[in-house]
Amino acid sequence: MxxxxxxxxxxxxxxxxxxxxxxxxxxxxxxxxxxxxxxxxxxxxxxxxxxxxxxxxxxxxxxxxSLRETVVDFPPQAMITKDNVSIQVDTVVFFQITDPVRHEYEIANALAAISNLTATTLRNLIGELDLDETLTSRDTVNSKLRTVLDQATDKWGLKVNRVEIRNIIPPHDIQNAMERQMQAERLRREQVLNAQGEKESKILRAEGEKQSKVLEAEGERLSQVERARGEKDSQILRAEGEAEAIVKLAEAKASAEKVVLETWKDIAPTPEMVQLRSMEAMEKVAEGKASKLVIPTDATRLLGMVESVKEVWRDSEGKEKK
Incomplete structure (x- = not known):
């Protein structure tokens, strides 16, 4: 190669x-x-x-x-309230870059500037409030702080969307006093709730007893009505039974009289026969349960005729034997 x-x-x-x-x-x-x-x-x-x-x-x-919203948690800052109480307050700031050029060339350290501005503004706001107002007016303080920061950071190309006071730490002695006050308040509320519950329980028991008495009285009234109605029905039934018995007795008597009339219609009654029938009737009357018996004056003559009837009866028997 x-x-x-x-x-x-x-x-x-x-x-x-x-x-x-x-x-x-x-x-x-x-x-x-x-x-x-x-x-x-x-x-x-x-x-x-x-x-x-x-x-x-x-x-x-x-x-x-980065154009995304940024969250910065600033460390607690020492502050003094209107009533000269030293407290520690830490805040959370939510901001967003709206103008990158301003943010780059108008401020050297934006986070440090926001931190110092937040602490300064918060000291001014807390200094106008006492401790109780500081603890109960967080929303008001947050709103005022956000407005001030938003106006101040606008020239830096930033927009503060929200500021939150995350925690307020009072001195230890005040914390202990607040805890005792909270315990007393909880105890008072518990006593109030117990008293209210006892009151409602008594009211409910009274209402229940009242309702029970009403229902008991209503039941007694209905029972009396039913007993009166039953007694009435019983009296009606007894009256109907007695009336029916009287009717039956009258019907039986009428039937008996009818039979007697049918039997004796062809026989002419003699005075002796009438007297005998009267005596039989008196014997039946005497058999009754009455302790006293009233005999009419005409009946004495009938008693005197008994012997004569017996004599006639003997004479007739003797003639037949001869």
Whole structure:
């Protein structure tokens, strides 16, 4: 094999160098990012998402900016309230770059500037409030702080979307007093709830007893109504039975009289027969359960006729025997 000419090697090196330079001049910008390009040390243009080419040795990418929202947690800052209570307050700031050029060339350290501005503004706001107002007015403080920061950072190409006071730490003695107060408040609420529950329980028991008495009285009334109705029905049934018995007795008597009339219609009753029938009737009356018996005056004559009837009966029997 022959040796490679020097000229060929030089050309190859030059081509490789040019290819490396061309490849290095290609820039791919991602979504939600912006590249700032300087030409000969001066801002020239910004490159947004896509493929771009930077002229070698003349242009350079000076900065890469993210347009996404950024969250910064600042350490606790010592502050004094209106009633001279020293507290520690830490905040969280949510901001976003709206103008990458201003953000790059108007402020050297944006995070440090936001931190100092937040602490200064917060001290001014806390100094106008006492401790209780500071603990209960976080939303008001957050809103005022966000407005001040948004106005101040606008010239830096930033927009403060939200500021949150994450924690307020009072001194230990005040914390202990607050804890005791909270315990007393919880105990008071518990007692109030217990008293209210006991009251409601008594009301419910009273309502239940009242309802029970009402239902018991209603049941007693219905029972009395049913008993009265049953007694009424029983009296009606007894009356109907007695009436039916009287009717049956009258029907039987009528039937008996009818039979007697049918039997004796062809026989003329004699006075003696009538008297005998009267005596039989009196015997039946005497067989009753009455302790006293009232005999009419006419009945005494009937008793005197008994002997004469017996004599007539003997005479008739003697004649038959002869």
């Amino acid at each position: 022959g040796e490679i000419p020097v000229t060929t090697i030089i050309i190859g090196v030059i081509v490789l160098f040019i290819a490396i330079i061309l490849l290095s001049s290609i820039r791919i910008v991602r979504q939600a990012e912006v590249y700032l390009v300087e030409r000969l040390g001066k801002y020239h243009r910004k490159m947004e998402s896509g493929i771009h080419i930077v002229i070698p040795f003349i242009e350079r990418v000076a900065s890469k900016k």
